[in-house]
Amino acid sequence: MAKLIVTAKRQETCVLVGIITQQQSRALLEEYLDELAFLAETAHALTLKRFSQSLPHPDSRTFVGSGKIEEIKTFVFENDVDMVIFDDELAPSQLRNLEQIFNNEDKKVKILDRNNLILDIFANRARTAHAKVQVELAQYQYLLPRLTKMWSHLERQKGGIGMRGPGEQEIETDRRIVRDRIAFLKKELEVIDRQKRTQRGNRGGLKRVALVGYTNVGKSTLMNVLSKSDVFAENKLFATLDTTVRKMVLDNQPFLLSDTVGFIRKLPHDLIESFKSTLDEVRESDLLIHVVDLSHPQFEDHIKVVNDTLKDIESGHKKTLLLFNKIDAYHPDPEEEILADEHLRKHTLATLKRTWMNHAQTDVIFISAQKKQNLEELRAWIVRHVSY
Ligand SMILES: Nc1nc2c(ncn2[C@@H]2O[C@H](COP(=O)(O)OP(=O)(O)OP(=O)(O)O)[C@@H](O)[C@H]2O)c(=O)[nH]1
Ligand SMILES: [Mg+2]
Incomplete structure (x- = not known):
């Protein structure tokens, strides 16, 4: 089980990004972003700004359009923001593109989505072996299709939100290791499940x-x-x-x-x-x-x-x-x-x-x-x- 290491010295800062669509009005998006900000706060991050854009559907490359990305980037670099958090799940390719856009030699910005954030909070909150195994399994399964050089590279530089759990593995965290770990965790979970079933069976x-x-x-x-x-x-x-x-x-x-x-x-x-x-x-x-x-x-x-x-x-x-x-x-x-x-x-x-x-x-x-x-x-x- 990866240890929880928080290396960030000051409170981490973030900006939130969401889109307005036909199904998701501005008012509804604001509610979602309120909740996303509460999630960020639960993970001890400070929200500095929210960005939104009206789009028929998310941009397949970068979730929001390139103009909006530039606007976010300017704010992020001017204010030394640590994370950009997207309200919807990012596809692996979107994550890769965004990581490329938001990172250079001088600055590393973490790109997260709502799922990362929830998984991170769960990882932080898990107390029993049972909860820990379940969260770690979910984290690895989420990470597997999203494994990038950037991740392994990043995670050695910074701890903090979105980098807990599997995020702290060294660079050799390749897909094979992750798959092995998933198989191991599933077995462990089966054992715990059997014990739990027996416990539940004993409740008279x-x-x-x-x-x-x-x-x-x-x-x-x-x-x-x-x-x-x-x-x-x-x-x-x-x-x-x-x-x-x-x-x-x-x-x-x-x-x-x-x-x-x-x-x-x-x-x-x-x-x-x-x-x-x-x-x-x-x-x-x-x-x-x-x-x-x-x-x-x-x-x-x-x-x-x-x-x-x-x-x-x-x-x-x-x-x-x-x-x-x-x-x-x-x-x-x-x-x-x-x-x-x-x-x-x-x-x-x-x-x-x-x-x-x-x-x-x-x-x-x-x-x-x-x-x-x-x-x-x-x-x-x-x-x-x-x-x-
Ligand atoms: N005003 C008010 N606050 C309440 C009441 N019941 C609970 N709360 C508050 O609501 C917050 C959440 O309460 P919890 O009991 O932790 O809620 P929960 O549903 O167990 O939350 P999770 O475990 O996070 O899913 C706490 O700050 C409580 O003090 C109530 O009847 N009135
Ligand atoms: Mg509760």
Whole structure:
């Protein structure tokens, strides 16, 4: 397992790049870039500027057009920026072209995409052997078609974001070594999976409830509140990578509650593949509690991403509670002075509740895990559904 080495002395800086297309309006792109900036911040990088361009589709050579590339390059060189991060996955050839454009004898600029960044955060956050093996496997699989001289050359000069994990291997990191490593990691994962299956088999037929949802919605906070445990939770993306399972008893009903990795849009496919066994916890559960951050402006989009990912892992059909969290932080319209009027605010929340309760295909409950609001209704729902 490659070690995590951060050699960068100052905080790394980055610029973000995305495109506006017919399917992706400027407003939508801004939301994506907000999230990309949050991902960069989670990886301890400082975003200096965002670049966007309207294009029918990404440029096959350099993702954005050559004029835009010049503009980015000028900014990057004038401000000594460390990284250029693209919001969409770069094809291996695009990566190579961009690396050539952004690098000369005097300056090395790292070219990353959203996937690199997510993989990097995962690598940084992985604690258990299981998570580490899964992340390393995903990193190598992502790296394999993208291995370039530039990478090996670069990675000896700098550590830091996007260069962790496989990135630190010496120049002899050629495709053969990477393939061998992938084969080795897959075997290791098989062994861990067998152990995990045995562990899960030993759980005495208790009903299993899994907390699922977009990243940073409050799953771990809720787990802690419900089970009075101490699972790591913080206002960063992907605080949780390893599944935590707690045996719980509510109203004399025992069951198992699990907290697992959060989802995000454009989650790298390799990562979903490698995290299949972590996600087994979701696949094998009897009930899902889909936690939603009601205070997030894009919560409806998040619900869709989670539902799509659940379908991907063959869990779309399970009995699911749609649980709206953070009602304490819900502001219907932050611009308006409505906020000051507690009565009106409640009214809009009530309207929202009614709308969702009427049109959702599934059970809906509204809570605040942090302020411990309406947890009784949630507990009652769980008890009803874990009873035989
Ligand atoms: N205002 C408010 N904040 C909350 C509530 N529940 C959780 N949070 C905050 O939301 C942030 C994320 O909480 P986590 O519990 O780490 O979220 P998570 O879903 O486990 O996130 P990942 O593990 O990263 O996927 C933390 O800063 C929490 O304090 C809530 O009911 N209200
Ligand atoms: Mg968590």
